[in-house]
Amino acid sequence: MWYERLRPWIGLMRPGDYLTLAFALALCLVSAATLWRGGAPDKAVVRAGGQIFAEIGLDRARIIEVPGPLGITRIEIEPGRARVASDPGPRQYCVRQGWLTQSGATAICAPNEISLSLTGGDSAYDSLHY
Amino acid sequence: MTPSTTEIRATGDDVRIARLAAAAIVLSVAEAAIPLPLPGVKPGLANIVILIVLLRWGWRDAVWVALLRVFAGSLLLGQFLAPGFFLSLAGSVASLAVLGLAVHLPRRWFGTVSLSLFAAFAHIGGQLVLARLWLVPHDGVFYLVPVFALAATVFGLVNGLVAGRLMREIT
Structure with a gap:
């Protein structure tokens, strides 16, 4: 053998x-x-109408509701990731992006003027670079 | 030809070191022909010879053979005084320093595999320090550390086993 x-x-x-x-x-x-842990985010930044609405640590699960011109956008936070759970916009691009897990990743709900992006860790690139 | 006025007589030690260094040089030239994906990841076959010299004839001879290998090997490959030569030298010096300490470990418990692994890790350590200070002055080089560490583990283990086998054959 x-x-x-x-x-x-x-x-x-x-x-x-x-x-x-x-x-x-x-x-x-x-x-x-x-x-090789690079890109692990530690914070989610929510902007509404160009202004920072909230900066939330990605340490525990929670849901925040952000008002925009079309209505309420719900953003769901979980440890290490975040997503746009629902949005009143017509095309739902930011919702269909799903969970954001990399630092620098961004979901933009343009009609409602709301964006969600993850920061912290080693954010060499944002979503637009991919 | 006019006879040289100075006469250098090669002692038995000189001849032995030259022969062992020749074996190490042949191995490093041979492995230069093997294509490898990353610069810096090499089997380091010459270390088999260095280990045997260290265990049979001691640290001083190992230093001679290792440094002759670096200089003559780089001359043969056209790498002399190129960055690769300095990386090789830094790796060898670090590895010899660590071997000088590790050779005092109890032989009963630690064989050639341990020595080979220590030498392999010291080799990449010395090279990375020089690369970080001089060639790539950016922390980006450390991104490759896991790859180098894995290569050192695999090749360190294989070289250590081969050196152990050869030691058994010649004693």
């Missing part, structure tokens, strides 16, 4: 070698987890 041929190689490993190998793998995982 193929693993029979691995046996002499495994015999070269000493107890401390497994420790070192585990440490090396842990270092790979930790470095990937910390360095």
Whole structure:
């Protein structure tokens, strides 16, 4: 069997070698987890009519209602993400964008003059760059 | 040809180090022919030779072989004094420093695989520090750290096993 041929190689490993190998793998995982986390947002910024209406931390779930010229736009916040839950606009683009999870992502409800964007983390790009 | 006035006699040590360095140089020239996706990710086969020299003849010889490998290898590949040469040198120096400490670990518990992994991580560490200070003065280089760490783990393990096997064959 193929693993029979691995046996002499495994015999070269000493107890401390497994420790070192585990440490090396842990270092790979930790470095990937910390360095590739870029873009995790920590705050949602809601604008209405060009003015900042609210800045909300993405730490707990809540729903806020924002008044615009057409009516109420409901914005839903959950830990780490946010979306426009409902909007009185005719084409519903901002609602159909769904959950925003990346820092810099923006949903614009133009008819109702309301926008939702996520900030914080490493926001090198906004949605328009994609 | 006029005979040289100075006579340099090669001692047994010189000949041994030259032969081992030649083996290391051959391996680094051979692996330069392997296409790899990222600059900096290399198997580092010459480290197998360095490990064996370290364990059989000690740290001083390992330093000689490693540095001769860096200089002669870069001359052969046309990389001498190019950025790649300095990265290679920084990696080797860091790796030799770490090996100088790691060789004192108890042999019963820590074999060639541990030494090889330590050397591989020191190698990428030295290269990254130099790259960050000099070539890419931006924290963007650290974005590649997980890739380099994974390469160091895989190649460190394989080189360590090969070095262990060769040590067993020659002793």
